[in-house]
Amino acid sequence: MSNSIFVIAEHLKGKIEDVTYEMLGKARELGGEVVAVLLGSGAKGLAGNFNADKVLYVDSPALADFNPEAYGKVIASLVKSHGPKMVLVGYTSQGVDIAAGLSVDCDMPLLAYANAISAGSVTSQLYGGKMNVESKLEGERFIAAVIPGAFPAEPGKGSGAPVEDVAAPDLSGLKVLFKRLIEPAGGDVDITQASVLVSVGRGIQSADNLPIVQALADKLGGALSSSRPIVDAKWLPKTRQVGKSGLKVKPKVYIAVGISGAPEHIEGMKGADCIIAINTDPKAPIFSYAHYGVTADLFDVVPALVEKL
Amino acid sequence: MNIIVPIKQVPDLVEELQVDASGKDLDREWLKYKVSEFDDHALEEALLLKEQHGGSVTAIALDGEDIDKALFAASAKGADRVIKVTGDFKGASNHTAAKALANVIKGMPYDLVLTGVQSVEDRDGQIAVLLAHYLGTPHISVVTGVEVAGGKVTVHKEYGGGVVAEFEASLPMVLGIQAARETPRYVPVSRVRQAMRDANLEEVAGDGSGVSAGSSISRMFKPETGGGAEMLSGSAQEIAGKLAAIIKSKM
Numbered sequence: 001m002s003n004s005i006f007v008i009a010e011h012l013k014g015k016i017e018d019v020t021y022e023m024l025g026k027a028r029e030l031g032g033e034v035v036a037v038l039l040g041s042g043a044k045g046l047a048g049n050f051n052a053d054k055v056l057y058v059d060s061p062a063l064a065d066f067n068p069e070a071y072g073k074v075i076a077s078l079v080k081s082h083g084p085k086m087v088l089v090g091y092t093s094q095g096v097d098i099a100a101g102l103s104v105d106c107d108m109p110l111l112a113y114a115n116a117i118s119a120g121s122v123t124s125q126l127y128g129g130k131m132n133v134e135s136k137l138e139g140e141r142f143i144a145a146v147i148p149g150a151f152p153a154e155p156g157k158g159s160g161a162p163v164e165d166v167a168a169p170d171l172s173g174l175k176v177l178f179k180r181l182i183e184p185a186g187g188d189v190d191i192t193q194a195s196v197l198v199s200v201g202r203g204i205q206s207a208d209n210l211p212i213v214q215a216l217a218d219k220l221g222g223a224l225s226s227s228r229p230i231v232d233a234k235w236l237p238k239t240r241q242v243g244k245s246g247l248k249v250k251p252k253v254y255i256a257v258g259i260s261g262a263p264e265h266i267e268g269m270k271g272a273d274c275i276i277a278i279n280t281d282p283k284a285p286i287f288s289y290a291h292y293g294v295t296a297d298l299f300d301v302v303p304a305l306v307e308k309l
Numbered sequence: 310m311n312i313i314v315p316i317k318q319v320p321d322l323v324e325e326l327q328v329d330a331s332g333k334d335l336d337r338e339w340l341k342y343k344v345s346e347f348d349d350h351a352l353e354e355a356l357l358l359k360e361q362h363g364g365s366v367t368a369i370a371l372d373g374e375d376i377d378k379a380l381f382a383a384s385a386k387g388a389d390r391v392i393k394v395t396g397d398f399k400g401a402s403n404h405t406a407a408k409a410l411a412n413v414i415k416g417m418p419y420d421l422v423l424t425g426v427q428s429v430e431d432r433d434g435q436i437a438v439l440l441a442h443y444l445g446t447p448h449i450s451v452v453t454g455v456e457v458a459g460g461k462v463t464v465h466k467e468y469g470g471g472v473v474a475e476f477e478a479s480l481p482m483v484l485g486i487q488a489a490r491e492t493p494r495y496v497p498v499s500r501v502r503q504a505m506r507d508a509n510l511e512e513v514a515g516d517g518s519g520v521s522a523g524s525s526i527s528r529m530f531k532p533e534t535g536g537g538a539e540m541l542s543g544s545a546q547e548i549a550g551k552l553a554a555i556i557k558s559k560m
């Protein structure tokens with residue numbers, strides 16, 4: 001085992017994702033040699049502002065875009081040959097396809113949904129953000145799948161580090177092939193530009209009730225956004241979804257109506273200047289992130305609010 | 310097309326969660342359980358694929374809280390076979406659970422394994438990808454679209470901002486389903502009851518030994534709620550008045 005901490009760098013459309021810097025910063029704090037692992041094709045330059053001691057860079061046309069199979073193989077072979085004590089992977093769409101496979105292939109324990117990490121223990125945010133679970137590691141080595149936004153990004157930025165080119169293992173005969181990226185359809189309201197967002201969740205119960213919250217958005221000259229289940233049910237278009245797999249928003253005022261505050265939702269809105277939550281459940285995790293909270297039925301409070309404004 | 314759908318029961322988060330006397334687990338005595346919502350999406354997608362292409366859907370679950378009911382509900386929705394893997398899986402890690410599922414599934418013919426992208430209890434990683442690695446098949450997770458044609462599968466994997474990556478892969482493979490193309494179907498209790506009488510719940514002895522999470526829970530605790538939030542109280546009218554003032558001052 002070496003004393004190094006691997007940070008698996010994540011990029012999409014030629015841009016490093018913030019979670020990479022967040023993990024690099026955390027790795028620095030934990031101590032030991034910080035090694036960023038970057039895979040891509042002609043993507044070496046992306047490591048230019050990493051705060052790391054070393055960058056391992058693997059270049060191959062097969063790695064140009066994320067591919068669960070190819071990335072999994074390459075990262076497992078690097079972990080096997082270098083034996084880092086810790087591996088930090090984002091709990092992101094890409095990271096979900098990397099972390100568990102690495103755990104099996106390299107026989108290293110994995111802790112998911114990590115929001116706090118120290119030498120022998122990791123805290124996972126479980127039950128939709130309603131419980132924190134601290135785990136004790138049996139050995140020293142482990143992998144943590146880190147929730148985006150759990151740590152600050154700034155400490156992970158620096159002036160780059162020496163890049164070591166590593167030859168890609170044999171990537172012929174892949175069973176999974178990347179075809180293309182599909183951008184979401186445009187033409188709808190841009191919720192990332194709205195200064196007031198009224199955001200609706202499953203508490204609204206039915207599409208028929210949407211006018212109640214739309215009225216509030218209209219009154220405030222804002223836009224209506226939502227949690228994911230509202231979009232999955234096709235009550236609102238994808239362009240209105242806030243969160244991990246939706247959009248990141250930073251309005252002046254964010255009013256969460258009947259949204260529980262699952263970590264995947266929080267990822268998208270915790271940067272708002274003023275967060276107001278209306279929820280019948282006093283224990284809803286959204287209240288941990290809100291500046292103002294109301295434990296009440298949205299069907300009582302929202303119409304009353306529209307009238308007062 | 311043979312599709313296997315591992316499902317599991319998880320605590321219903323609508324209930325208030327409490328930590329038990331050990332300080333390391335939920336107080337499960339009064340907990341209500343429900344099928345993990347993403348497993349429900351996986352089952353729906355599997356049923357839609359079967360309706361399109363023929364074949365069979367098998368729902369499989371490790372023994373656990375209310376699991377018979379969950380499997381009978383899957384049967385009522387249209388699963389052709391429902392299998393309960395018996396054994397002591399109480400408190401089992403996801404590594405152990407995935408290994409036990411893999412041991413049963415590897416003896417069955419399958420083209421696709423569809424299961425939920427995650428559950429609220431995945432302390433040591435998500436089942437879909439663990440399972441794929443124990444089975445030695447490729448995987449894609451966070452899937453929002455599956456199309457099968459000519460022995461190949463086209464898969465949509467979702468990133469942030471609604472951006473989707475399209476992959477083409479050969480079968481068999483394991484997919485972690487984020488969302489089915491339709492809202493998961495609902496079956497009335499009467500049909501579930503009927504399935505309880507008519508469906509054949511198969512039982513297979515299972516074993517997930519030989520692997521471990523490599524960690525154990527040392528403490529479970531509630532995050533501080535309302536730590537930073539100023540809670541407003543009063544009648545709906547009073548609250549609305551306070552909110553209106555706050556909102557106006559922040560805009």
Ligand SMILES: Cc1cc2nc3c(=O)[nH]c(=O)nc-3n(C[C@H](O)[C@H](O)[C@H](O)COP(=O)(O)OP(=O)(O)OC[C@H]3O[C@@H](n4cnc5c(N)ncnc54)[C@H](O)[C@@H]3O)c2cc1C
Nearest residue numbers: 201202203227228243244245246258259260265280281298
């Ligand atoms: C990979 C991945 C990506 C994801 N990406 C996203 C994402 O981008 N965005 C996102 O939002 N989710 C995302 N999710 C889903 C996320 O895990 C949660 O399932 C989702 O955020 C829950 O939405 P909700 O809060 O509307 O519903 P619920 O969790 O069901 O909460 C509904 C809330 O409404 C309250 N309520 C009920 N009735 C009333 C009433 N009358 N008045 C007031 N309150 C009421 C309840 O107390 C409850 O708190 C993702 C999940 C995965 C696995």
